[in-house]
Amino acid sequence: MDTVWSLVIDIIVTxxxxxxxxxxxxRHGxxxxxxxxxxxxxxxxFAWIVLIAAGTGYLTGLTWMPWIVPMVLGVAVSFVVTKLVERRREKRDIADLTRVLKG
Incomplete structure (x- = not known):
């Protein structure tokens, strides 16, 4: 049951x-x-499921992994993907605006 609380806390923090x-x-718009x-x-x-399936939640010295790794991975992926989407969206918006203004 202790491992389920690590999932709940990971979800809330992430x-x-x-x-x-x-x-x-x-530029969050x-x-x-x-x-x-x-x-x-x-x-x-997903990271929590993989880490628990690998048994890291029950091994001495590795019990921190299901607590910390999912939070770090979740925030890192959120940051990287939002920056990629932001750049792509900005380029597309500029191209659409240019097309509309020329036409």
């Missing part, structure tokens, strides 16, 4: 950090508010 990432980004949150939670849950 979602909170996803909201904070969105709020701190000055290029993507939705749930993109960093959903990415972080999905990646965090």
């Amino acid at each position: 979602a909170g950090l996803g909201f904070a990432l969105w709020a701190a980004d000055r 290029k993507y939705g508010i749930m993109l960093p949150v959903a990415l972080g939670v999905v990646v965090g849950c």
